[in-house]
Amino acid sequence: MEINKKISELLYVIKKKNPLVHHITNYVTANDCANITLALGASPVMADDINEVNDIVSLASSLVINMGTLNSSRAEAMIVAGKRANKLNIPVILDPVGAGASTYRTEAAKRIISEIKLAVLRGNLSEIRTLYGINTQTRGVDSSENVLLKREELIKEKQMAKDFANKLKAVIVITGAVDIITDGKTLYYVMNGHEIMSKVTGTGCMCSSLIGSYLGASQNYLIAALAGVVSMGIAGESAYELLDKKQEGTGSLKVRIIDAIYNLSEDVILKRCKVCED
Numbered sequence: 001m002e003i004n005k006k007i008s009e010l011l012y013v014i015k016k017k018n019p020l021v022h023h024i025t026n027y028v029t030a031n032d033c034a035n036i037t038l039a040l041g042a043s044p045v046m047a048d049d050i051n052e053v054n055d056i057v058s059l060a061s062s063l064v065i066n067m068g069t070l071n072s073s074r075a076e077a078m079i080v081a082g083k084r085a086n087k088l089n090i091p092v093i094l095d096p097v098g099a100g101a102s103t104y105r106t107e108a109a110k111r112i113i114s115e116i117k118l119a120v121l122r123g124n125l126s127e128i129r130t131l132y133g134i135n136t137q138t139r140g141v142d143s144s145e146n147v148l149l150k151r152e153e154l155i156k157e158k159q160m161a162k163d164f165a166n167k168l169k170a171v172i173v174i175t176g177a178v179d180i181i182t183d184g185k186t187l188y189y190v191m192n193g194h195e196i197m198s199k200v201t202g203t204g205c206m207c208s209s210l211i212g213s214y215l216g217a218s219q220n221y222l223i224a225a226l227a228g229v230v231s232m233g234i235a236g237e238s239a240y241e242l243l244d245k246k247q248e249g250t251g252s253l254k255v256r257i258i259d260a261i262y263n264l265s266e267d268v269i270l271k272r273c274k275v276c277e278d
Contacts, residue, residue, distance in 0.1 A: 003188070004273040007227045008266035010218055015041035019061035019216025022085075023209065024048045024078050026068025026097065029202035032254065033066070033209040039262035040231070042213035048074050053081035061216030062119075063090055066205055067109060068097040075108050082116035091119035091215040091224075095208040099123065100130035113168065119221045121164075122173035122208050125157065132164045154178065158187060158278060171225045175207060179229050183222045190226070191274040192233025194240045197257075200250045206257070207232040226275065234272045235260035 023046045025033050030046050037044040047056040050073065057063050063085045065078045085092050094116075096109040109131055113121070121128070157180060165172040165184035174180040179190035197203045211228030218224045239256035243249075 001273070001275070003223075003226070003275055003277070004270050006223050007230055007273060007275075008269040010214055010223060010227050011041075011231075011264065011266055011269060014213060014217040017061075017217045018043055019213060020045060020059060021062050021064060021209065021212045021216055022047065022053075022057045022060035022081070023064045023066065023212070024053065024074065024081055025064060025066035025095075025205065025209075026070075028068055029066075029205040032202045032258070033064070033205050035258050036206045036261055037209050037213050039258050040210060040213050040264070042216060044209070048077050050077040050080055053077050054084050057081045057084050057090060058088060060085075060090060062212045063092045064095070064208055064212035065092060065112065065116075066095040066097060066208060067099070067105065067112075068095075068205060070098075070105055070108060075111075078112060079115055082112065086117050091212075091221060092116055093120040093122060093208055093212050093215060093225075094118050095205060096121070096123050096127050096131060097205070099127040106130060118168060118170040119215055120171045120173060120211055120225045121168065122175065122204075122211060122225070124204065125174055125176055128164065128172065128174050129160070132160055134160070154180075154189075158182075162187060171221050173211070173225050173229060175204060175229065179233070181222065181226045181229060186222060187278040188226055189276050189278065190229050190233055191276075192230055192272065193236045196240055196250070196253060197236040200254050200257075202254070203232065203236065203257070210261070230269065230273050230275060231261060231264060232257075233274075234264065234268065237272065238268075 214224035238260040
């Protein structure tokens with residue numbers, strides 16, 4: 001399939017280019033995000049002080065904004081860094097963790113979207129629905145929705161994702177049982193991954209870091225977002241397959257996910273990529 005080839009080729013580019021990915025991310029998963037960025041072939045820098053984000057983002061190939069552990073000073077740093085990235089044409093991805101869980105968090109995400117031109121917005125169904133304007137319920141960083149399992153729901157979420165992408169002029173990524181990636185015109189479904197990934201803190205954050213890494217190596221934001229989602233899904237599948245089911249669990253799974261990203265190859269993507277275009 002042609003799209004599988006494009007993703008595999010981008011993996012080669014990222015390993016050759018080794019883009020610097022500036023993260024303003026949450027302290028719960030910062031180490032995981034840094035390690036998975038390195039495993040893919042990019043270089044992470046984790047800097048969130050408002051006094052240095054201008055300088056750091058100026059050196060970067062992409063900016064990852066993750067709202068997992070939000071506070072007022074970090075929120076301001078996100079705005080400053082995002083505006084600087086926009087000025088330098090550096091792509092920005094926003095992971096609006098927990099949007100809908102509190103008024104403060106939701107309003108902070110909406111402010112970022114209104115003041116910063118995003119390349120990619122990645123979230124679970126509840127987060128994206130909230131920011132689109134649909135009333136929903138979010139428990140902390142977890143979606144309360146039965147995400148994207150029924151065909152009729154897929155149709156609704158597909159249209160919402162396309163509308164939102166056209167409104168923001170950005171790529172929308174909804175991750176769940178079936179992932180949706182769209183730029184408003186072209187839409188892909190990704191069926192890679194395993195349900196156990198939802199039991200590990202940070203798989204969504206790591207996925208955003210992978211997307212940010214691919215963004216730093218490509219001007220095609222749709223393919224970069226698709227590559228990040230596919231890579232994370234393949235890694236989750238591979239990690240689960242290698243678990244000793246009698247002795248190992250979610251702790252070992254997280255380590256194996258990072259190992260799988262480190263060992264990801266063009267051949268693996270070509271063989272395992274489960275993508276279909278709508």
